[in-house]
Amino acid sequence: MRTTLQKSIVAVLTFGGGTALLFLLTFIHINQGNVSIPAATVIDAILKPTDTLAHHTVRILRLPRAMMGILAGGALAVAGVVLQTVTKNPLSSASTLGIHSGTYFAVVASTVFFPVALFGNGVVVAFLGGIGTFLIVFILSGGNRASPVRMVLAGMIVTFLFSSLTSVLQIFYENETAGLFLWGSGTLIQNDWSGVQFSYPFVIVGFVVILALSFKLDTLTLGDDVAIALGQNVNVVKFTSVVAAVLLTSVTVSVVGPIGFVGLVAPHIIKLIGYRKHVPLVIASFIWGGNVLLMADILARIIDPSFSELPVGAITALIGAPWLIWLVLRMKKTQYGEENTSVIAGKMTAGMPLRVILPILAGLIVIVLFVNLASGNYGFEPVLMYQAFFGDTNDFMKNLVLDLRLPRAIVALTSGMILAVSGLIFQGVLRNPLADPSVIGITSGAGVGALLTMFVFGVSAFWIPIGAMVGSFVFFMVVMLLAIRAKFQPTILALLGIGVSAFGSAIIQILVVQSDLGVAAALTWLSGTTYAKGWTEFTHYLLWPIVIIFPLIGLRISILDTLSLGDDTAKGLGLRVMSSRFQLAFLATILAAFSVAAVGAIGFIGLIAPHVARLIVGPSNRRLLPVTLLIGGLLLLVADLFSRTLLAPNEIPSGIIVAIIGAPYFLWLMKRRS
């Protein structure tokens, strides 16, 4: 009796209270704006509309914005519920699976290249981008058998790839994409009812389809085998519901931009209340998704009451990221599944002996270095370069090579080495083949540090690298402190890194939009570049890690091999697992921080170099270290060459070249492992 009563009270609060809150927030929301309108007039505008400007403002600018907030929040939350059920992953949502970045990239790309395709707010383009991204992430992370962590990591890497591709477009088409930046961080601004009119049919269709599938989704939570045994066509259910979820996501993206974390936060609130069945879960998630987004938009305008808009997407990320961290921390270890994170098995490796591979790699580096020095704005000119050095006639060319090309190539080579080693250690420490400095949140911290120095303190550019280093250490320490309770458990560490990264990205977004100074400058820096780097960067930031940290790591590298046997075995062998993890991760952070200070946030090298090395020489870290080092250097050297020459005299940030070279390889690798 009492439990029934309790249940009904909870139900009344969840549904009735939620709806009431929705009305209250809507009212607060429509009282906010760039022009002050008294509350009485606002009420009049709704009840007794007349042809006055204030009334029109409420009815045509503010109400649609609030409605759009409810629709978008609700749609994202429902999409989140479906994605969480289908992927059996409590951490799934449109943002964590990379769907947002895919849809965003699709829209930005067609803005630049095929504006014709953008009819109907570009919803078709957004939908195709979204569904494509989901399929990539889902299939490549192992489909149904993928563990939550693996899938979220895959989502993060896909996000990383699409964001760098988007940055390329934004850097090269600064004018065409200028306005897209605010939208790119998610904004609810509406200028009439057309956005709402456009999106509500889609949202209703998606919502109804998902509601109709609710009971089947309930069965699905019991496991695929049970569902099949009960006569359900699992694949059809999964496919239909995911299509509906992606539809909901792409409609919201095409109207209000990618707004992250609503799809993660809202369903979890409802699940915490105790609803597990999908009918109430979907309905309540819709209501509370609307509430979350409206609240975020209200908050955004309280924080920044000036005329310029703070993107609501950044606010949801700012609220949502700590939420993700909290979710990760309160989850029990068993819920992750003991992810088998042992790196690629020996049978896949060529098992090449070091004495063969090292000279080959060194030779390759020398060749690429030569090509790099001989190539410039006019292509490959080996003869000119030869003359410059040995003909003793062409001083100009000699200076060009020695002052510009050589130092830059050396910076690329060495920072590539440093990044690769940092990635190798993170992968070993976290026992996770998908880990690298960007996964653990260090890169994001560096970005925050750099932008804060650039915009808030407004100090000279000299301090930016220092800011980046401080930022990366702060973020590293935060992740480590949070991970203490979880005993630096690899999966938790990786998830915390993702949460902290998201938090960092939100701050970066806010800073970039707020300062509206040099968006292109900030983006270039964030995507990592070897542009105009020279001896200064080399001697300040790159030489010391090589001279001091590399030998230290060389001495301790065998610990990674012990760690790879698993915690229990390692303890059995007398290793102090926690402290060695911390020490190694600390060394890797120093490396990452220095490389960030020198060349900005270049991703993927730390991810790819160790993998290629493993394919060549097998899993022993002692053997991996020198090979990884050379491959990392080689990779960035090649990227540097392309970044200078491909579109000369224009530069492509080398970090983006790395992402473009590295991502296909990486996706292939993931496919092979699944």
Added chain:
Amino acid sequence: MKKAIILACILVLTLLAACNDPSKEDTKSKDENTTDREIKIEDAMGTQTIKGTPKNIVVLEWSYAEDLLALGIQPTGVADLDGYNKWINVDEKLAKSVKDVGTRQEPNLEAISRLNPDLIIAVKYRHEDILDNLKDIAPVVTFAPYSEEATKNQYKNMKEEFKKVATIVDKTEEAELAISDLEGFIDDQAKRVKDAGLEGSKYIATQAYSAQNTPIIRMFTGNSIVSQIMERLSFENAYESDKLEPYGYSEVTIEALQNFQEEELQFLYIVQEDDNIFENQLKGNPVWENLSFVKNGNTHQLPGDTWTFGGILSAHVLTEQLVDAMVEE
């Protein structure tokens, strides 16, 4: 094995580092300028000494290319040449021989270096962290057009920068002439305003574009060149921003326009022909149609190629465009 490799790496790197040093001394004697002229210029980074009269100049920001053209000098290289030709709409054209030296944000050092310039004009907010590289190529003068001091009055700053450029290239008289020419022109145009009976009108000036159908409106603040020229034409900017906007505008949404509802307020706007938000997104929308200046027909469209962030020549064109828009409608 491993230690040997690390050692080898360090060795190679030190060698490479070592062989760099002597080369730097060679570069010093690159330009033997025989004239005795030597001037000191205060720029954003301090005092710069410039020997001789620079003739071979690379500019990394568009407005200084204009300044040089106004002084009858063709720059050797300009950053983002395509962008310059697209946005800068002045009578004096860049010669065909002018070379593109990459983007304004990341100019191509090699391309600059190949032009072997005797002066590079850079701006602090874009090029601060590559100044050392630029100085290795040629003497650099750095302007800081959006620094707090300079942006307080962008028109005044534009003139001062122009004079500095003129001093460097030894054309101060030409500069005085060009400035008095511009101011005389503005005075002439002010007469047209007076004749049209618009003297003292209040206005707001905007540049608008859409982002995924959402209108974004840049509203020019008092420190902008637009506003400064309008003031000289005897117009009064109705928009006052609380904070000093570095670029001379605040980005607002359509709702913010309601704060400017005085009778006879004039509304100036720049839109691109293919992105005319007032004709497309806002046509028939009561929150736009009911604004006082829309109802009273006081909206004035400026051509899409109006360039509000330019130098001395653009200011000329801008003045005429502003008056044309206000008077002829």
